[in-house]
Every structure is written in C-alpha cells, then in structure tokens.
Amino acid sequence: MTFTTPTPPQIEAAYAVARERYAALGVDTEAAMATLAAVSISLHCWQGDDVGGFENPGAPLEGGIAATGNYPGKARNADELRSDLDLVYRLLPGRHRLNLHAIYAETGGAKVGRDELRPEHFAAWLDWAKAGGHGIDFNPTCFSHPLAADGLTLAHPDPAIRRFWIDHCIACRRIGAHFGRALGTPCITNIWIPDGMKDTPVDRLGPRQRLRESLDTILAEPLDPAHNCDAVEAKLFGIGSESYVVGSHEFYLGYAINRPGLILCLDTGHFHPTELVSDKISSVLLYVRDILLHVSRGVRWDSDHVVTLSDETQAIMQEVVRGGFLPRTHIGLDFFDASINRIAAWTIGARNALRALLLALLEPTDRLRELELIGDTTARLALLEELKGMPWGAVWDVYCYRHDVPVGASFLNEVRRYEADVLAARRP
Template sequence: MVKSENVEKAYQTAKERYAELGVDTEKAIKQLEKVKLSVHCWQGDDLNGFVNPEQELTGGIGVSGNYPGIARTPDELTDDLHEALSLVPGSHKVAVHTLYAVTDKKKDFDEIGPEDFKYWVDWAKKEGIGLDMNPSFFSHPNLKQNFTLASPEKDIRDFWVRVGKQSRAISNYFGKELGQQSVNNFWMPDGFKDNPIDKLSPRLRMIDALDEIIKDGSYDEKNTIEAFEGKLFGTGVESYTVGSHEFYDNYALTRDKLWTIDAGHFHPTEDVSDKFTAFLPFGGKGLMLHVSRPVRWDSDHVVIFDEALQRITRSLVRDNLLDKTNIGLDFFDATINRISAWVVGARATQKALLQAMLAPIEDLKEAELHFDFTKRLAVTEELKSYPFGAVWDEFCLRNNVPVGTDWLNEVRQYEKNVQFKRN
C-alpha cells in the first residue's frame, strides 16, 4: 500500500523541480482534471452485446482470448464499468453501440431507439457520467458481402440508413438527458477483399446514404454530433475500403462534422499525431480520437504509455487542441482481466496527457521561433527524466483513486468475489 505522506513528499520535490523550468504543476493537474475520456463498454464483454449475443462477430472484428469472468448481462457489464471507473481519476463518459440496447422484446437493429437505452441513461445519471453512441454496422445478416451503406442493393442500404437514423435519435437522447454532448461515431466495414473494377460507385452510394441519415437538422449540437471514422484496410477488405481516411476527412469537412482518427487504422509507419494539425485548420467541428495500440496492424491491443501515445498527447497539448478533440478508448483484449484492460488504457492515456502538460511549452515555442534548436533538443530530452510520475501519483491521491499498482489489488479482490463466480 502506497503511503499518502510519501506521495505528498515526492510531489513537493517534483513541484520544485518543474518550477525551475517555469512549469506550474498545479496548473497541469487542473488542466488534466478537465479532460474526459470516453471509455468503451465493449472491452467488458468482447463486443457480444445484448441484442443478438449469439451472432458471430463480423465486419473484420475479432477478439483473442477467453479470460474468465466475462460480463454476460447489462448489470454485470455496468458493475464492471463502475469498478473500472472507480480506479481511474476524474469524471468520464462511456461509449455504447447499438447492440448494447436493453430491450423488453426482440428487436432488429433498425428498430432500436432511445427507449431501449433508458437502462444506460439511468445508470449514467447514477454514476454522474456522460454517454457516447456508435451505430453497429456489423455482426448482422444484413452485412452482406462486407457491404452496408455502400451496398449495390437498395434494400440493404435502406436497412442501414434506418440504423443510422435511429442512432442519431439515441445520441440526442443521451445528450438531453445527461446534459453533455454525445458523440455519435460512424464506422462502416464496407469494402472488397480483392481488387475492384469500380472504386467510385460504392463511394457515391455511401455519400448518398450518409446524407440521407444526417439530413434531419433538428438535433441540437449541444446534445449530439456525428463523427466519421476511416480505415486503411480491414480483414476481408484488404484491397479496397470505401470509407478511407481521405473519404471521411473530406466528408466531415464538407458536412461540418467530426473526423474520427483511430490510432490503429493507419499504416504502421504513419505518425497519427501529425494529422491533427493537418486537418483542423481547414475547418470542421473538430476531431474524435480513438486511442488504440496496433501491433503490426489494427489489432486493438490495450493502450500503454508508449512513444506513439506520447506523440499523440504532446500534439494535442502543445498545439492547444484539447478543446477541439474528443478522446475515446477503443481496444478489446480477452487474454487478461477486462477491468484491468480498461484501467491500464485509461490511466496510460491520462499519464501521457499529464507528461505533455508538464513542459515549458511557450518557452520552447519561443526558442523554436528563433531557430534555437539546441535549446529545444536539450530541454525536451531532459524532460524525459523529470519526475512526472510523482505528479501523477498526487493527481490520483487528490481524486481518491489508488496510487501506483494498488488498484490491481482491488481488481484482484473484485475478480475473486464477483467475476470468477460467473463461470
């Protein structure tokens, strides 16, 4: 058990060290407290959901592992989310998919509406958190030959258009009931496994379908806004993805919506952090960011405090983009305790943000402006060994969450008393 007096002592030392560089640790802590993460519910049950849990995962989605204690019911999933959120400092949001509706009778995806998410809204009110929405364009018989909104079959397109429209109503319901904007994130798996002849027509059909979904302008953006998520490729659509990055950043700009950047959806050599400032100056409402960890491809590993994450958070902080960026988690690993996955990923993201905030940013920008690259390199290198961990521990202490690895002890106890008894 970490002693609070040791945390406070280490923090005072760190505070003095950072002050020597002109960095105010108290200001950084207050800044971090304002950042809400959108925690994805699907880490808790491997994307089975409650609408058709017997349906095989499709759309290029796959999960590895079979760790015991998986959530099987809405109450089990929200209990696990409550446990995870209690171990992450700050107040956050939870993201859900269409297939997590809690219905009193069997419904198809296009029939699911706001009334089927009352369970989630009631729970969110009790927790004091917000909710984000994701229409589920996968794991359904109408995902035909890997096509949904870009399908050449009008009946298929019409079905998924109805799903998309319903998702907007659900997201608006979240925003109205919970008093904070709900981001409604669209990702479709449409594409071809092998080389297509016609690359234009599917994209034109996708544009028409999306325009049909969002044409109702009666939803107040203080309640809901749409985001559109591209991808380089996916399993089964290796040769052609309709919703590429270029497709969706252009769609978001021309429709005044959010563009979603998923850290796992690009080529492994691309620097995701470089894309924020390439997109935002051209307009649009902002960004939705999905923090994930690709290992060789979009493999949705649990986010860790690695260089890729640090580059992402440094870009958001140094360029003052946090107010224009919604940060969500998007990974699922069934080889480990699922609550631990949430906690590791969320805390890693917060740590990376804090480290980025603990820098003399304006001083370094001034040096760069005058071509003092020597100072820029020297200071940024020294910052890597500065005691930001002591500031992080203080942040956890002030938010009444476990410091260091103490949170793992709580998860182990919960695992023993709750999760392992489910099997």
C-alpha cells in the same frame, strides 16, 4: 502478488520536490492537474464483453471484428457490464464518459430490428449514467448482422439493404440526441462501417458515391449540437476488406471538410503501421472543427491492443496540448483484449491515456516554442531530452491520491479482489 501504496506523507514529499523542479522550468503543476481534471475520457463498453452485445448472445463476430483470448469472467449481461464499468471508473482519477454501441440495447427479450431501436431500449443505461455522472457517446453497429454478411452496408448496391442501414444510423442519431438532452452533455454519435472488399475491385468510385449519398440522407435531419454531435471514422483495412475500404481516410476527410461541424474520428489503429496519427492532428484541425481520437495500439495489422504509454500515445497528447487543441479534441478508447483480465485492460489503457496527457501538460510549451522560433534548436533538443527524466510520476501519484483512487500499481489489488469475489462466479 500484492502491490503496496506509498504513504500520504511519502506522496506529498515526492510531489513537493517535483513541483519545485517543474516550477524552475516555468511549469505550474497545479494548473496542469486542474486542466487534466476537466478532461473526460470516453470508455468503450465493448472491452467488457469482447464486442458481443446483447442482441444475439454468443453469436460470432463478423465484419472485420475479432477478439482473441478467453480469459474467464466476461460480462454476460448489461447489469454485469455496468458493474464492471463501475469498478473501472473508481480506479480512474477524474470523471469520465461511456462509449456505447447499439448492440448493447436492452429490449426485454423482444426482437427489435436495429432500424427500429429507440431511446427506451437504452433506458437502464441512461439511468445508470445519471446516477454516476457519466456522459454517453454512441455508435451505430453496422457489423455482425445478416444484412452485413457480404461486407457492405451503407455502400451496398441493393437499395433495400442500404436503406436498412441508413434507418439504423438515423435511429442512432436520435438516440444520441436523447442521451445528450437528458444528461446535459452532447453525445458524440460516431459512424464506422466495415464496407470494403477482400480483393482488388474494378469500381472504386461507385461504392463511395453510394456511401456519400447514404451519409447525406442520415445527416439530413438537423439535431441540436448541444445534444448530439456527429462523427465519421475511417479505416485502412479490415478482415475481409484487405484490398479496399470504402470509407478511407481521404474519403472522410473530404466529407468532413465539406460538412461544417462534422467531427472526424482518427483511430490510432486504423492506419498503415508506418503512419502516425500524431502527425495528422495539426493538419486536420486546420480544416475541420473538432476531432474524435480513438486511442488504441496497433501491432502490425491488428488495430486494437491495450493502450500503453508508448511514444505515439505521448506524441498524440503532445500535439493536442502544443497546438491548443484540447477544447476541440474528444478522447475515447477503442481496444478489446480477451486474453487478460478485462477490467485491468480497461484501467491500464485509460490510465495510460491520462498519464500521456499529463506528461504533455507538464511541458514548458511556451519556452520550447520560443527556442524554436529563434532557431536555438540545440537548446530545444536538450530541454526535450531533459524532460524525459523529470519526476512526472510524483505529479501523477499526487493527482491519483487527491482523487481518491489507487496510487501506482495498487489498483490491481482491487481488480484481483473483484475477480475473486465477482468474476469467479461467472465461470461456466
């Protein structure tokens, strides 16, 4: 099936009507698009190869990580992964970043311990980012490793194992700073660990004390925030840590509050299904400087489905815009689906995150806030409901058109061509 694209006159005509209708509500669509254009989404490299990395190709995932599906054409090496990413960036309006995990190092075939990783092991990624104008964010990889086999890393009771993971995270912070210095945009180095227990523990305090000490050691070296910014990420549970996770939301929130400048990561798939990240943003930002959003889609107890234009995705972006938090919010994606075309998954998720943000920017926020302050909740509700039928899609279409990316579902035509010309050759 081939998807058709509206003609430029059709796009402009629809936008002219939309612009007029939004102006009647006091919304400047041009200003909304200009604000959106300044936002860089950090794409997660691991969608392209099912979180495999290049350390031990073909090794099974461990540490609460699982990718399902076997759609043909996944990236088998760094050059293929970069080629796939290049296509995704061409299908997205705006200029965006890359979120890279430590296991995507290129060591020339040499065995390099994770605690011995250095900037030179990511030189090709840095050259690629410079050529494409992408910032890079970075993550230690504290899973799928023999020293994480029992589900503990920075909270491990064995000092030697704990030291290995401390040194790995220290190395990653230095690599992040190298990226930020070379690219002229701060790298966010985000620490997530799988530490926890499958069954109910007797000692909940001890592992958390060890984790706090490990983090203190990791973050002891001062790095220029113009080059590297540190973040920590919580999770409710993982495979093998169903009953207890050391790095809970409460743990990391307290830790971030007590360490000024530390960024708190809120992953939309890392909470109980009845908890909403959108409800946490305004509270958290009263006490921490910045947040990192990992936009994902939880489905029951699975945390990493492709982002859709769901109520929660929209609510998250509304909170960011309504609170004036956009300058303090770093937005990245975190999902991996191997059951569908991986490039399409990236593109669909990223475009939905951007569309949700555009929807939020097209709200008459000041007018809604004024109605709320004077107690006219009737008008507030009426206006919020009317906004759902506004022609925001025409604004999105012209935004894509002006950025020279496919309008509507026609992006899938390019994905299918790439699949036939490139991905098909990767079949076993």
